[in-house]
Amino acid sequence: MNPAFTFKIYTSASNLPSNWDHLAVNNIFLTSNYLKVLEASAPENIACHFIGLFNNEDLVGLALSQFINLSHVSSFGERDHCLKTEVRNFVFKNFCSNVLVIGNNTLTGQNAFCFDEILPVQEGLLLLNKAAKEIQNQFFKKGLNIHLTVFKDFSASDIQHFKIPEFKSFFLFSTQPNMIFEIKEKWQLFDDYIGDLSKKYRDQYKRARKKAEGISKRKLSLEEIRNYNDRIHELYMDVAKNAPFNTFYLPENHFEIFKKHLHDKFLFYGYFIDGELIGFNTLIKNGTDIDTYFLGYDEKCQREKMLYLNMLYDMIGYSVNKGYKRIIFARTALEIKSSVGAKPVKMFGLIKHSNGVLNLFMSKLFGFFEPEMNWQERNPFK
Template structure:
C-alpha cells in the first residue's frame, strides 16, 4: 500500500471535508444530503461514522460505517416462529449483538465507499480495514465491544480487492441476491415493457391492475408525509415486523427527513382506498438508476388488491417513462420481483467474529443462522 495514504474518522457529517460531495457524486447514498438525513433519523440502535481516505493529504475516497446494537432491537422478525429462529435470536443477543458494518446495512449494493481514480480499490480496502480496527477501539472506550465486523455488499469482481492478508481471517459470505432490473435502451414508455411480456405475464399485469382499479395513487410532498406520518409508520411496521429477520427499525421521522434533505431525489407515493391511506412506496434517484427504498401496506388490502405487485409495476413504469437505465429492487420477495423482470445479482460480504474460537467456526455458524430462502426464478419476457 502507498505509504502516503491515510484515513480519518469523523463522528458527524458536519465535520467531513468540504469537498466530500465531489467524490460522492457517483452515489447519492454517500452524499452529505443523504448522510445528514440518516444522521437525523437513524434507527435507535445505530451509530454512524464517516471515513475520509487521503493520499498526500488530499481527499481521494469516502466511506460509511454503521454500528448496530442488536440488544436494542425489540423483534428480529415475527414471521418465522420456530426453534431455529429462537436459537438464532439467542445467539445474536448474547454473542453477536454489537456489529460494525463498513457499508450501509439499510441498503443492498456497494454503498460502502467511493473513490477518485488516483487511489486503487485495493489500497482503499486496506485503509478501510485499518479504519475498522480504529473504530473498534473508539467503541471499546465507550465500553462497547464489537463482536462482528462486516464489510458489505460487493460483486464477484470487487471481491478481488479483499484477497489480502488483512482479510485472511474473514469469512466470505453470500446471502439473498440483489434483484436488479436493467431497462433496455430501446424502451421509451411503459407500453414497451407491456409488449415485451409473454401472454402469461401480460395477463398477470392486467389482472393486478384490474384488482387495483379503485385505488388512487398520490405523490407526497413534505407536508403530506408529515400529515400522514402516524399511518405511514404503522404501515411500515406492519411490513417490517413480518420480515424473516430485522437488525433495525426506521425512526418515526425517517421519511420526513429524507424528503426534506433529498428533495426531488426522494419520491414518496401514497396509495388510497376510499380516502384512507392503505400503502406507500419510496424511490431514490441515484444517477441513472432508481433505487427502491422502504414501503408499507395494510395486509388485508395488499392481498385483496394485489397492492405490492402493483407497486412493483408502478416502479417499473416510472423508471422507463423517466429514462432511467436500471432499477435496484434490493433483497426480499425474490420470486415476485423476478416475475416482473428483475434478475438476481450475487452480492458478497466479509465477516469476522472478535472471538478467535468462535471465528474458527464462523462459516458453520453463519450458515445455521442465515434464514434460508427457496425461490424459483421467473422470466416474464418473450
C-alpha cells in the same frame, strides 16, 4: 502500505471535508447531503461514522461505517415463533449483537466507499481495515466490544480486491441476491415494456390492474407525509415485523426527514381507498438508477388488491417513462420481483468475529443465522 496514505474518522456528517462531494458525485448514497439525512433519520440502534482517506492532505477516498446494536431488536422477526427462532435470538444478542458494518445496512449494493484513481483499490481497503479497527478501539474504550466486523455488498468482480493477507481471517459469504431490473433502450414508454411480456405475464399484469380498481395513487408532498406520519409508520411496521430477519426498525419521522432534505430526489407515493392510506412506496433517484426504498401496506388490502405487485408495475412505469437505465429492487420478495423482469445479481461480503475461537466456526454460525430462502426465478418476457 504507502505512508502517504492515511485516514480520518468523522463522527458527524456536518464535519466532513468541503470537497467530499467531488468524490461522491456518482453515488447519491455517499454524498454529504445524503449522509446528513441518514445520520438524522437513523434507527435508534445504528450509529454512523464517516471515513476520509488521504494522500498527504488530499482527500482520495471516502467510506461509510455503521455500528449496529442488535441487543434490543428481535432480529428474526415476529412472523416465526419456534424454538429455533428463540435460540437464534439468544445467541445473536449474546455473542453477535454489536456489529460494525463498512457499508450501508439500510441499502443493497456497493454503497460502502469510493476511491479516487490515485488510490489503488487494495491500498484503500487496507486503510479501511485499519479504520475499522480504530472504530472498534473507540467503542472498546466506551465499554462496548464489537463482536462482528462486516464489509458488505460487493459484486463478484469487486470482492476479488479483498484477496489480500489482511482479509484472510474474514469469512466470505453470499446472501440473498440484489434484484436488478435493466431497462431496455427500445422501451421508450411503459407500454413498450408491457408489449414485451409473454401472454402469461401480460395476463398477470391485466389481472393485477383489475384487482387494483378503487385504489387511487398520488405523490405525497412533505406536508402530506408529515400529516400521515402515524399511519405511514404503522403500515411500515406491518411489513417490517413480518420480515424473516431484521437488524433495525426505522424511526417514526424517517420519511419526513428524507423528503425534507432530499427534495425531489426522494419520491413518496401513497395508495388510498376512499381517502384512507392503505399503502406506500418510496424511490430514490441515483443518477441513471432508481433505487427502491422502504414501503408499507395493509396486509388485508395487499392480498385483496394485489397491491405489492401493482406497486412494482408502478415503479417500472415511472422509471421507463422517465428514461432511467436500471431499477435497484434490492432484496426480499425475490420471486415476485423476478416475475416482473428483475434479475438476481449475486452479492458478496466478508465477516469476522472478534473472538478468535468463534471466528473459526464462522461458516457454521453464519449458516445458522441466515434465513433459508427457496424461490424460483421467472422470465416474463417473450
